[in-house]
Amino acid sequence: MSPDNKSTFTLDGKTVSYTEGQTIIQAAMAAGEYIPHLCFNPEFKPHGSCKLCTVKANGRQTASCTQQPQPGMVVESDTKELNDERRALLQMLFVEGNHFCPSCEKSGNCQLQATAYQLNMMSPHFDQFFPDRPVDASHSEYLLDFNRCILCSLCVRASRDVDGKNVFALSGRGIKSHLIVNAKSGNLADTDFTGEDKAAHVCPVGVILKKRVGFVIPIGKRTFDEHPIGATPHPTVKGA
Amino acid sequence: MITQVNTHSEYLDPILLHRRHNANDLLQVLREAQEHYGYIHSDAIDYLSEKLNLPRSKIEGVAGFYSFLYLQPRGEYRVLFSDNITDRMLGNMDLMASMCAQLWVESGKLSEDGLLSINTTSCTGMCDQGPAMLVNNIAINRLSNERVSAICELIRERVPVSAWPAEFFAIEDNVRRKDILLGSSFKSGSALAVLQQRGADEILNEVKVSKLRGRGGAGFSTGSKWDFCRVAPGEQHYVVCNADEGEPGTFKDRVLLNSYADMVFEGMTLCARVIGAKKGFLYLRGEYRYLLDHLQAVLQRRRQQALLGKNILGIADFDFDIEIHLGAGAYICGEESALIESLEGKRGTPRNRPPFPVTSGYLNQPTVVNNVETFAATSLIGLNGGSWYAGIGTETSSGSKILSVSGDCDRPGLYEYPFGVTVAQVLADCGARDTQAVQVSGPSGVCIAANEFTRRIAFEDIPTAGAFMVFDQNRDMFEVARNFVHFFAHESCGFCTPCRVGTSLLSNMMDKLAQGFGSPYDFAEIEKLNVLLQSTSHCGLGHSACNSVLDTIAKFRPAYEKRLAHKDFVPAFDLDSALSQARQMTGRDDKGAHLEREDESR
Numbered sequence: 001m002s003p004d005n006k007s008t009f010t011l012d013g014k015t016v017s018y019t020e021g022q023t024i025i026q027a028a029m030a031a032g033e034y035i036p037h038l039c040f041n042p043e044f045k046p047h048g049s050c051k052l053c054t055v056k057a058n059g060r061q062t063a064s065c066t067q068q069p070q071p072g073m074v075v076e077s078d079t080k081e082l083n084d085e086r087r088a089l090l091q092m093l094f095v096e097g098n099h100f101c102p103s104c105e106k107s108g109n110c111q112l113q114a115t116a117y118q119l120n121m122m123s124p125h126f127d128q129f130f131p132d133r134p135v136d137a138s139h140s141e142y143l144l145d146f147n148r149c150i151l152c153s154l155c156v157r158a159s160r161d162v163d164g165k166n167v168f169a170l171s172g173r174g175i176k177s178h179l180i181v182n183a184k185s186g187n188l189a190d191t192d193f194t195g196e197d198k199a200a201h202v203c204p205v206g207v208i209l210k211k212r213v214g215f216v217i218p219i220g221k222r223t224f225d226e227h228p229i230g231a232t233p234h235p236t237v238k239g240a
Numbered sequence: 241m242i243t244q245v246n247t248h249s250e251y252l253d254p255i256l257l258h259r260r261h262n263a264n265d266l267l268q269v270l271r272e273a274q275e276h277y278g279y280i281h282s283d284a285i286d287y288l289s290e291k292l293n294l295p296r297s298k299i300e301g302v303a304g305f306y307s308f309l310y311l312q313p314r315g316e317y318r319v320l321f322s323d324n325i326t327d328r329m330l331g332n333m334d335l336m337a338s339m340c341a342q343l344w345v346e347s348g349k350l351s352e353d354g355l356l357s358i359n360t361t362s363c364t365g366m367c368d369q370g371p372a373m374l375v376n377n378i379a380i381n382r383l384s385n386e387r388v389s390a391i392c393e394l395i396r397e398r399v400p401v402s403a404w405p406a407e408f409f410a411i412e413d414n415v416r417r418k419d420i421l422l423g424s425s426f427k428s429g430s431a432l433a434v435l436q437q438r439g440a441d442e443i444l445n446e447v448k449v450s451k452l453r454g455r456g457g458a459g460f461s462t463g464s465k466w467d468f469c470r471v472a473p474g475e476q477h478y479v480v481c482n483a484d485e486g487e488p489g490t491f492k493d494r495v496l497l498n499s500y501a502d503m504v505f506e507g508m509t510l511c512a513r514v515i516g517a518k519k520g521f522l523y524l525r526g527e528y529r530y531l532l533d534h535l536q537a538v539l540q541r542r543r544q545q546a547l548l549g550k551n552i553l554g555i556a557d558f559d560f561d562i563e564i565h566l567g568a569g570a571y572i573c574g575e576e577s578a579l580i581e582s583l584e585g586k587r588g589t590p591r592n593r594p595p596f597p598v599t600s601g602y603l604n605q606p607t608v609v610n611n612v613e614t615f616a617a618t619s620l621i622g623l624n625g626g627s628w629y630a631g632i633g634t635e636t637s638s639g640s641k642i643l644s645v646s647g648d649c650d651r652p653g654l655y656e657y658p659f660g661v662t663v664a665q666v667l668a669d670c671g672a673r674d675t676q677a678v679q680v681s682g683p684s685g686v687c688i689a690a691n692e693f694t695r696r697i698a699f700e701d702i703p704t705a706g707a708f709m710v711f712d713q714n715r716d717m718f719e720v721a722r723n724f725v726h727f728f729a730h731e732s733c734g735f736c737t738p739c740r741v742g743t744s745l746l747s748n749m750m751d752k753l754a755q756g757f758g759s760p761y762d763f764a765e766i767e768k769l770n771v772l773l774q775s776t777s778h779c780g781l782g783h784s785a786c787n788s789v790l791d792t793i794a795k796f797r798p799a800y801e802k803r804l805a806h807k808d809f810v811p812a813f814d815l816d817s818a819l820s821q822a823r824q825m826t827g828r829d830d831k832g833a834h835l836e837r838e839d840e841s842r
Contacts, residue, residue, distance in 0.1 A: 049736050049737070049778070051776045054775070061775040088772050089737050089776065092738065092742065095741070096740075127745075127748060169295070170734075171300050172734065173304070173305045173306075173732070173733060174729065174730065174731070174732040174734040174740060174744075175740055177734035177740065180297055181297065182295050184285075184296065
């Protein structure tokens with residue numbers, strides 16, 4: 001598309017160009033700007049469920065991953081009000097599941113943890129739900145630790161739209177929503193999931209874990225240890 | 241394995257055939273499949289997966305979303321007590337406890353012999369004749385100790401529900417005040433005759449002139465909606481009637497569909513001609529399953545009368561038919577885009593908007609979604625003209641509104657008024673005394689205190705989808721709000737973080753106050769949650785989930801203050817109550833089995 005077709009909006013005062021069909025976060029990322037997000041992944045169609053990417057567009061709050069900009073739109077993102085709300089959303093995600101960062105093998109490569117650091121989340125604030133979520137270690141190569149699931153559905157979308165397999169789906173409703181796999185037994189080992197699947201590599205937290213490589217890269221030397229999230233728009237996660 | 245699948249094929253094949261193996265009808269297939277077994281058997285999912293060419297994960301994902309679909313056995317008798325605040329006020333909790341005791345079953349669990357389960361469900365739309373329950377998805381009202389005991393006996397004797405006394409299933413209309421709609425002597429086909437005479441353009445014009453606004457609560461102009469849809473490009477256009485009347489305290493659609501179904505279907509048919517639709521859906525909430533046979537019969541009669549089907553009234557190329565889809569216990573499906581997802585056999589998650597249904601609705605085609613009452617009103621407008629209708633009500637709220645009145649009053653039921661009626665007038669007419677508050681438009685609406693009873697029912701003052709729950713001076717408004725908050729937590733679809741987690745946090749906070757651990761700190765927390773849910777939730781459910789709490793804190797603060805035993809923050813965790821399981825297991829409740837609380841020991 002030629003530059004002539006480009007329109008612009010402002011993000012925290014900076015002018016950002018966009019092309020027809022792009023959403024605010026897509027245009028922002030293309031311009032090297034960071035808006036906190038979890039369920040959004042530039043490789044997938046925006047979903048709009050985590051709400052972390054909420055911005056103020058012409059004064060109205062909206063998810064920037066699904067909202068298309070308009071010419072001259074004034075978008076606010078890095079404000080105290082919005083970051084306070086994002087922190088509260090993060091705290092909700094932390095208390096909803098069981099997130100024990102110090103003992104989690106995804107520590108340092110986890111987008112939830114990195115975003116919490118970026119937004120200065122110092123405590124979970126709310127009462128913990130401590131849900132009972134058994135892990136699925138049935139697969140020879142991969143472990144599913146549902147305790148860390150934030151229901152972003154990236155694995156669902158990757159398996160369905162890229163792998164054509166539908167290994168993952170969401171079931172339940174409300175606070176009882178949960179990830180399931182495509183097997184009568186409910187076990188990953190009984191699906192056609194493999195490590196080559198796109199779905200094996202999109203989890204922004206620590207649900208889908210390759211076995212036996214968890215600590216090949218030591219904590220302290222991992223992606224977000226070296227490059228805090230937000231410093232660069234979307235670093236590639238190192239390791240398996 | 242093969243033989244097992246075959247046993248399921250016996251009842252699944254006719255269902256699949258009837259549904260033309262259409263994967264969009266998955267929810268209907270699952271619902272019908274469950275009627276044969278009481279739950280959806282794991283082997284049945286294998287069979288459906290193969291025949292509908294759907295992954296098992298998708299089928300389980302859909303089944304897991306809806307409260308009335310079960311993937312595990314729930315017994316031959318599945319009893320659900322309606323748990324709206326109006327049922328609570330009529331003693332449903334005691335009745336449920338008594339039933340559990342009589343049948344030796346714990347609520348929420350399958351009985352040890354696998355015979356039955358007893359649980360609560362969201363408002364079943366019988367608030368004018370509660371306490372109410374559903375047994376195997378069929379409504380039973382006016383529960384009393386005698387009726388519950390009789391039901392226990394029938395279950396013990398394993399009498400099939402179809403053989404239970406007919407009076408258990410009697411449902412009254414309770415129409416108390418009729419106006420233009422409930423009082424009309426509408427003849428089926430009469431509005432279509434006007435259409436035949438004057439054409440679709442003029443009918444659309446009359447609907448615009450009438451200034452009719454959607455009766456689901458949002459109040460969007462019906463004429464504009466039909467016009468937007470009419471001009472939207474698409475291979476097909478669709479008409480959808482939203483009869484997923486899930487807002488607690490609302491039951492007008494139940495009566496309209498029971499006694500005024502022709503007006504509703506005729507309105508849908510007018511709309512079809514205006515927007516060029518060949519197919520329509522009535523999305524009926526699962527709680528109104530008992531109306532299905534009646535509605536199918538009305539549709540069949542209308543086909544015979546040439547008011548539905550091919551060449552309606554002999555007009556060439558005027559083809560339109562209506563299919564009924566049943567919901568399965570999900571309030572969120574009353575949100576129009578979630579309803580469309582559900583019609584497409586999916587989980588009822590509201591869509592990202594825009595695009596709106598008028599341009600991209602069912603199967604991404606232009607679709608009009610209107611409320612039951614809206615369609616009924618368009619039949620009247622078609623018949624009597626738009627300016628007649630616009631002359632009734634107020635300047636910005638034309639026509640009449642049907643209120644579903646329940647709670648503390650002598651004559652609960654339906655009251656139809658021209659828009660602009662005061663709350664005080666409704667209270668006087670229904671025989672309410674010593675009224676403390678009225679919850680208008682259900683938990684997502686507004687709580688009105690006595691000093692506001694001069695306010696009017698109208699879009700410009702108190703907009704409403706129809707619920708009108710009355711609370712007298714003896715009622716605890718804190719418990720009203722707590723009931724509503726639990727409702728939202730149960731009905732949140734779980735898609736977005738703020739609503740999924742926030743509604744549960746709010747329920748927990750209200751429970752904390754109820755248990756006497758509240759402090760002013762918790763008030764501030766509730767207000768913060770409200771701001772977050774308002775600004776970041778995906779749809780109206782999250783936006784309005786805190787309304788009842790904020791309203792009651794503002795207007796009935798003493799109900800909260802008497803629960804603030806502490807000036808400073810107190811954690812919800814209580815050592816003594818943590819021992820309750822141990823007490824239950826050991827059967828002890830003596831002093832030695834309790835821990836003293838610090839503030840008591842001083």
